[in-house]
Amino acid sequence: MLITRGTNVDIRTRDNYTALHVAVQSGRASVVETLLGFGADVHVQGGSLGETALHIAASLTTEDATECAIMLLKSGAQPNVARNDGETPLHIAARNPLSSMIRLLLSEGADPKLTSNAGESALHVAARSCNSEAAHLMLEHLLKTLSAAEIKEFVNAKTLEDGLTAVHYAAEITHDQLHSPGEDGRLINTLIDYGGQPEIQTISTLETAMHFAARSGNETVLLAMVEKIGAGAVQIVQNKQSKNGWSPLLEACARGHSGVARILLKHHARIDVFDESGRTALHLAAANGHLQLTHLLLQHKAFVNSKSKAGEAPLHLAAQNGHVKVVNLLVQDHGAALEAITLDNQTALHFAAKHGQLAVSQTLLALGANPNARDDKGQTPLHLAAENDFPDVVKLFLKMKQNNRGVLTAVDLNGFTCAHIAAMKGSLAVVKELMMIDKAMVIQAKTKTMEATTLHMAAAGGHDKIVKILLENGANAEDENAVSEFFFDFFT
Template identity: 30%
Template structure:
């Protein structure tokens, strides 16, 4: 492209210049002459950098081109994109204009910004005569564009055998490569032209030349189903049909980089793919036949152990599978991980292929060596392929075989919620009570998923509704805890025991209470579940609901007369749990239904108010005080709610307790007052609150220490000494 400094600087917006552009484009020679005589500039540019000669050339206005050249118009000026008048004439295929420009001094090998020559553009437009003229004028047919293409690649892409012949006769390089190493022979194989393949080989093309990914022309022909190309290459003898294609697995798809980014391989290709693998993978039976006739091994394997039959089976190519089997392909040759064609065909749901493989006596129960220990039946079930599952069962597949994870086919069908597969397996005598890892049953899996239909099918087939896994839990435990209401109803209707206990003494009702499932809980209660049952930890359903702030469940249990006075091993009742956790509404509901527990003591003498105060639950503290809790209750250590709140620094709780009459100078077992504890823990706000309520700074504890002697910070000591006013 010409430098910007060479661009003529005349004002192209003038009326005179635009008249010249318009007249040149339209071929009005007389007007052009008139405008030139009036002073219009020959090499002035329009907005895209074109000259009058560019416009005339593009539109094939030969007479105007001749006149402008006679007037010394520059034939080599380039547009903003690097196009000369010759490029434009070649692009449109104007032979006379091309001749005029060449005679007028146009350079034939100038390149555009993309690297296009006039010859390239003429071939791209399939203009043979202009191409021939440019070659006769000395055009170089081996110049490459920025994409590393030559005109020979383009002629082949256009399937123009005549232009390919013309270029080869003018020394076009038959081994020129594109960016990914694609040679003209690869391109010819891709389009499927045996004649161009022959011409290229005759001109010296390397038959076994490879792309960067290792693909030969034979591989490309096999990929695209070009049996004529394969036949031609095989007959020439240079292309070894047994050659391998070394493709790095990290590269992935085999690709020829073009403007369309066209994939040649597609998918995930491993190492050592031969042409017959390509043909089988893509289902090109005529290519497979041609390759086999020319010596290709139909049982050859890639580095991953994939045979042609394996690849054809995987992709459901029935004609290829049928041909390979008739030609003696090993029906059960395994891959590197032990998979055989039957397994991958079953997983893909390729019924006709599975049928063919079974007719050739493929091992229906073959187990792969992959981590899942895959089988054909397992893959069919996992992927929900009913027809394939039926075929395999008819062929005698073992319905009870367990996979490496310890679970059988029925379990996997249930877990995947493949209803049709479950139905087929049960019809095929799969045991709904089969022993599985961890003792889990298929019914428990279906119940946990909330799948009513599969649960019903299993029960109809004889599944034990009260089966217990190794931890003692039943399907009803699972369904209740997860709120699977329809399944809970179904299980109860089929005789599930609502009182069943797991190994920790937990019942379905306890699980429902813990997981906040009020609807399931009510169903269980109505079915006879024991509302006050205690597990091994001494917990009732009410404990779990109170502890976890499940208000609706708490109200439900209280409605059905749950006992609020039952104690756990620590002497706590449900209210203790609610108070400690700060669940105000739950605590209120419990007090209203069991006021006698408000001052209940745990094994260490702790009341609900002590627990709420220690944790700083202001709202619960207020509630308990209003409902009549003893604000001066002492634990076995002599700690009152005020002691506990002061020690933890809960100022709001401290003030609430003081406001309800808590003794500010009460002493615990070691004669510490609340002020001692606040001073010891440097709770300055609490110290100030206690002092405002008359806390005695001179009380001495069992160690004969006053609060000021326990204080850690200067500010706390100043508060206690009165140097800082506590009401500030």
């Protein structure tokens, strides 16, 4: 009625949308027909992305949207017009499971080879959206005009920044993205059938599609890849290392995808691959607490005492992160060396203590770990627990030798007891725990070089609460040491 009274059919909103945009968004085919009958401009680009009415129609998932698109195209809408981000209606339609829209756009001249500002073709978008039907329709359409070699080049085209192919996108699909059972398998099979190459590596991270499948945990896609490309190619691809040195097996073990790891191991993936830090798949599985994977790798002859560049064994990493079951598996079932040391002479018990892993510390001690082992600074696990403010772990070590004053007076290479270290680091709870065992020792013990007491160390670190509790328990503020002027200034 307003139009018949002379209202401009293409009047714009503040965002530059017209009534035609709104009618298409609402799926009102009859209104779209009316507006077009009154000469509505199908080329107007509105919104922050600069989208036409055809872009909007392509984003919808009902058959009404296809009907709207048919009318727009008959009225002169361009199927290859790009939004501000470079996406055409075909890019947008590729995200949705409405195959009739894909067929329509292709029949009206939509070009699957056009890329967005990010370098993505509509095939990239279809693969990332797990739209196997859209991918199939586009590739089938290109067969009419391109050679097999040209289609292969198209399928393996990379995005601009990361260098991702459609196969990479398909490989990272997770099960919650499936529109129907087995769609991910159909998609990867289609891409490989048309020349997709899983061995292509990304630009910055040097990851193959197998790395992506290992990370997402998609066993269906991984199986399709290994079955499609043949045994020889599988050996090459599954052992390729990314920039950080990870093979697909390391990726799977870090993420806890035991099913993926089984597939890779069944196809003879190398178990002795080392990453840039010298860590193996077993290191990563143990570090992340993946018990089933740790067991699987050991069954496949992974070396239980393998060392990283820093000298860490899988046991060190399991201990550091508090994985008691993995620790037990490594030591009790597979004979991991309890006293294996890193380059700085730290054992797994050192790692557990300095990271506050009480349960693992208890487990290692029960298995026979040496609580008096010293690292290259002369520090025991007790020293490290004190230094990092873990009073419960400190208490564990003290309980072991309640009647042995030596555990409290043991010094590192700097001549510091655990009390000195706790005071210096501001570990109030640890200082309190130590005082419950031997208050006199905590207050009176002096370092060898400076003859500094625990009070001196707390004062030097500016730890007022520790200074207060030490003074309340008899520490002498006038006790001199080799740098007494500093402490005199602090107290006065």
